[in-house]
Amino acid sequence: MTQHTTGAYDEELRDLVSRIAEMGGLAEGLVSEAVTGLARIDIARAQNVIFNDHRLDDMQRQVEERAISVIARRQPVARDLREIIAALRVSSDLERVGDLAKNIAKRVIAIDGQFHTKRLAFGVEHISEITLEQLKAVLDAYTSQDLDAAHAVRSRDDEIDAMYTSLFRELLTYMMEDPRNITFCTHLLFCAKNIERIGDHATNIAETIHFMITGEYLQEDRPKQDESSYIPAGYSSE
């Protein structure tokens, strides 16, 4: 299917794919550590996430530099070109995932030592588990170039969005029940939003895989999205 002939060129394309896989592993690890840090209010873990996020930034930059260099020297077309464009897009999504993990970690540090009730964070932990599964699944789909697996990830994103919307209501209820919960729950709300956005990046990656393999764009109008923005002001727990 690919038309190029030189071994060095193949090697360059493989190198991009393996860098993306490495970024994916790192991004997954940061999300997982940030979420565990949140569940346990574990500062050391959170600081570790904050400290290591720059590695994803560095790797993204390297992928971009290499991708541009390959385009400039090899003048790829068709599938090869799409693979390189896909590498650029996926690395950008993964870099953003790292930023979102870092943001969660920063909130763990804000929460520490202050009034909080770990029980209130259960909902965030649950949505995080599903999202991490999505992230793993889509990275596997990228490595194995598995179109069906990518589509499965994309259609499951609705589940995360629905969970997020219900979590949003739940956290507002805790805030209304006891004003001491307001700041903690506000941080949890933003953590949940960050998780929901990580899910969106997994979906972006699924769509990029579709584009890479088929050369076609998926229909934009995936039944969307975070519906919490439609929850009326004045919503109460009744």
Added chain:
Amino acid sequence: MTQHTTGAYDEELRDLVSRIAEMGGLAEGLVSEAVTGLARIDIARAQNVIFNDHRLDDMQRQVEERAISVIARRQPVARDLREIIAALRVSSDLERVGDLAKNIAKRVIAIDGQFHTKRLAFGVEHISEITLEQLKAVLDAYTSQDLDAAHAVRSRDDEIDAMYTSLFRELLTYMMEDPRNITFCTHLLFCAKNIERIGDHATNIAETIHFMITGEYLQEDRPKQDESSYIPAGYSSE
């Protein structure tokens, strides 16, 4: 400075730049309408933003298709290649800005007809004005290829971040003062966060302009960022 010779090729590059300019105008318009919609709780305006956001998605897709086509057919190098990569990046930032405007508009609809006090939204309006100025300035810098103007936008982003952090505290205070404010202020918090992220996209565009003109990446460690994630849980208004 550019090495290409054919008129048709020049035309293709100019076409990309003019499409980005068009996207920029539309993105600015959506942000401005969303913020005015929020200040006035004006549903028609908000619905208009939601309805028109897809135009940015369509335009981004077209820019991407054309950019890929130019790379494949013209095999650009050096500055030309950077201009095309820049078009890809900027169009992606502008598409995200449209999403953020749409998210603000959806919250306007959620707020409408429910308990709210317009006064509480003043802070969000103010940060929005500064952010819109930044967006306009960076789009002008892109069109005129003005490196100094791009750097000015980038350094001013701290101001938005500081305003956001102070606004975060202010909104928490309103929530603690009166539980009826909780849902409205939560929506305002997310609107403010969206605005702050629009500011980040303006900064991304400034960094892309730097890359396009100089071929160099800016140092990553711009004194960052939204500090609200460090506000301790249990923070009170005293």
